[in-house]
Amino acid sequence: MPRAIWSGAISFGLVNVPVKLYSATSPKTVRFNQLHAADGGRLKQKRVCAIDGAEVPFEEIVKGYEVSPDRYVVITQDELDALDPRATKTIDVEEFVDLSEIDPVYYDSAYHVAPATGGAKAYRLLLSAMEDAGKVAICRFVLRTRQQLCALRPAGGVMMLSTMLFGDEVNSPERLDELEALGEIEANEREVAMARQLIDSLSAPFEPLRFRDDYRERVLELIERKASGEEITVQPTADAPTEVPDLMAALEASLATVRAGDSDRPEPVATRRRARRAPARAARARAAAK
Template identity: 60%
Template sequence: MPRAIWTGAISFGLVTIPVKMYSAVQRKNVRFHQLNGKTGVRIQQKRVDPSTGDEVPYDDIVKGYELSPDRYVVIEPSELEALDPKKTKTIDIEDFVEEAEIDPIFYDHPYYLAPGAGGAKPYRLLLEAMQETGRVAIAKVVIRSKEQLVAIRPMGEALEMSTMVFADEVLSAERLDELPDPDEVKTTKRELDIAKQLVDSLAGAWEPDKYRDTYREEVIALIERKASGEEIAEQPALDEEEAPVPDLMSALKASLDAVKSRDGGEAKKPAAKKPAAKKTAAKPKAKAS
């Protein structure tokens, strides 16, 4: 049974819904430690004052905001604590918006919300109301002494809550100088038609289990081989010459022909859009310790 990492309540108008929060993902990164290459011993990180060379005790460390190189404003812990948001246990819903209006770039970390004691009926009511209206709840909640903007949406028979970034944290793509100018870079109708055929030929249903982190799997396999004493032969780096950019139309046609050949000589027709079926959300797994 997974352990809730936060408990509180959703404030929905005058309705209060007791909820428990669980992590919805478990990252599976391969972590390495830093070792001394000569002794194989794990090294220690120390906080050292470069002006004296002495290690600084943790109690003597304060926070400083850099104004300019080597010029800081020192902030005391008590000053930051005075600014901490009020530690409530409430997820305060402020708005309901159309899910399609939210750009995915605003989503950050996902969680599951489950009903707490006595909250099954209002929880189910909120879930069904959002399913029927196609809307997402935008709310604020304090998690770990920080006020978070969150989105709550139905996921199968559960409510999923994602922390969100604020608008001023999203960088505009217009700041990229390399983006092509639509007035200068023109595509032809024939090129667009073939590109659309290629997109349709590669279209399919979203199957998340189809995609795997092959790099992580290869790293783990490498670790297991080395741990068992196998000698690993390193491949020499190849001098790669920059390949010429292929003709766009030729590349499109070759790509489309390759897909047709793979599918038996016919370009796959795009599947008709079907209304989203209700899916049962996977039970959240306990986070590995």
């Protein structure tokens, strides 16, 4: 059985709902250790002073915040502890909003919320009320000494909690100079219509299990082959020449590819590869017709 990472209560007005949090995701990343190429020994990191070059023991290390180049303000652990948010063991609901009002860029980590002992009835009440209202609760709580902003929402008959970034942690796209060119460009109706046809032809219900991390699987396969003693020969790959796309030709070729396919929808990655090659194919076809 999974282990709860937090237990407490949802504070909803004068109502407390005892709950537990469980991680909703398990990111799968292939992790490597750094080894010495000469003998295969694992490398260890040492903390070395930049001034005298001496290795510094852990008990002599303090925290410093750089306020200007090579100028630091030293902060003690006691000073930080005095500022730590009070761990109240409650998820405090501050307001309710529509789910559509929250841009996904604000979401961070996701957790399943389960009722704790004695909290099932209150949990069901809050869940049913939120489902009926179509609302998401914006809350605050303390997780691992850090105050978190979070969204509490119904999801398939249970409640889920997603920690969120604060407003000043999200970068505005207005800072991107490249977006200024968009004001000078307009897509004509025919281009929009063809792009919409391509979108419609590739539309499907979202099935998360259809999408796999192909790169991670290939890395694990490589590790397994090398661990079994197989000698691997890496073939050099040449970079494909960059071509300026003919937008209409790419749209036409993409639509033709999708329409000519069988009932099994191609994987999105393969479709994108064909779309990238479409301008070259269309250009060769036009040249042959001349």
